[in-house]
Amino acid sequence: MAQKILTHKGGEFSISYAIQNAQNGAKPLVILHGWGANKNLMQQAFNALFRDFTHYYIDMPGFGNSKTPPFALNTQDYAEVMRLMLESLQLEPAKVTIIGHSFGGKVATLLNPKILILLSSAGILTQKSLKVRAKIVTTKLLNKVLPKNQLLRNLLRSKDVQNMDEVMYQTFKNVVDEDFSSIFKNFKNPCYIFWGKEDLATPLSSGERIHTLIYDSKFFPLEGDHFFFLKQAKEIERQFYINL
Incomplete structure (x- = not known):
C-alpha cells in the first residue's frame, strides 16, 4: 500500500493509492470511488481491463486506507486534494482520463480531465420521498x-x-444535496456516461439529464443497480473503445 502526505488549507491529508499496469508510454487512467466505497472496489471491477492504460486507484479522504480529514470538506475540497494528489504523481488533470463513480463523478468533473467517464454520477437533485x-x-x-x-x-x-x-458526517451534509447542473454544462471535453437501469440511488433520469447538459457526451444505460459496473465493466470498456 502506497501513501502520500498532502497539505490543503493548512491541514495534513494522508492519501492511500495503488498504481497498476505501469508501463512506459501508457496513458494514465485515474479511477475514483463513490461515497462510502474505496479503491479496492474499483480495482475489483477494472483491474483486468483498459490494458493500454496505467491505472491509478485512489482512496479519497476519509475512505479506505486514507485517514479521516482534519476538518469537514466540501466537494471542491475533495477535488483540490485530488488535484494535489495527481500533481504529486506527476499527472496533469487536463491530460488524463478519469473514471468517477457516484460522488467520485462529481469530483472527477471538477478536475476537468481530458476524457471523463461517469458511472451513475451524483450531482443531479431529485425529489425526495x-x-x-x-x-x-x-x-x-x-x-x-x-x-x-x-x-x-x-x-x-x-x-x-x-x-x-x-467530521465525515459534516462532510456528508456538505456534499449530499449539491446541484452540479451548471458544472456539468460547463464541461467541454469528451464524456462517456454509463448508468445502471435499476439504480435507485441516482436514478436513470439523472444520467439522461447529465447527457443533455454535457454537449460532447455519449450515454449508455446498462443492466444493474448503483453498482452496475461490478458486473458490466467489460461492456463499459467495450463501449468506450468503440466510441473513442
Whole structure:
C-alpha cells in the first residue's frame, strides 16, 4: 500500500493509492470511488481491463486506507486534494482520463480531465420521498430542542452515515444535496456516461439529464443497480473503445 502526505488549507491529508499496469508510454487512467466505497472496489471491477492504460486507484479522504480529514470538506475540497494528489504523481488533470463513480463523478468533473467517464454520477437533485422529507423536518426541530443529544442524532441519521465520526458526517451534509447542473454544462471535453437501469440511488433520469447538459457526451444505460459496473465493466470498456 502506497501513501502520500498532502497539505490543503493548512491541514495534513494522508492519501492511500495503488498504481497498476505501469508501463512506459501508457496513458494514465485515474479511477475514483463513490461515497462510502474505496479503491479496492474499483480495482475489483477494472483491474483486468483498459490494458493500454496505467491505472491509478485512489482512496479519497476519509475512505479506505486514507485517514479521516482534519476538518469537514466540501466537494471542491475533495477535488483540490485530488488535484494535489495527481500533481504529486506527476499527472496533469487536463491530460488524463478519469473514471468517477457516484460522488467520485462529481469530483472527477471538477478536475476537468481530458476524457471523463461517469458511472451513475451524483450531482443531479431529485425529489425526495415524503418519508425522507418528513424525517428532515423532524430532525431539524428536534436538534433545536435537544442539540447535544448524541443518541438522538444517531437514531435520526440514515443508515449510510450512522457509523461516521463527526467530521465525515459534516462532510456528508456538505456534499449530499449539491446541484452540479451548471458544472456539468460547463464541461467541454469528451464524456462517456454509463448508468445502471435499476439504480435507485441516482436514478436513470439523472444520467439522461447529465447527457443533455454535457454537449460532447455519449450515454449508455446498462443492466444493474448503483453498482452496475461490478458486473458490466467489460461492456463499459467495450463501449468506450468503440466510441473513442
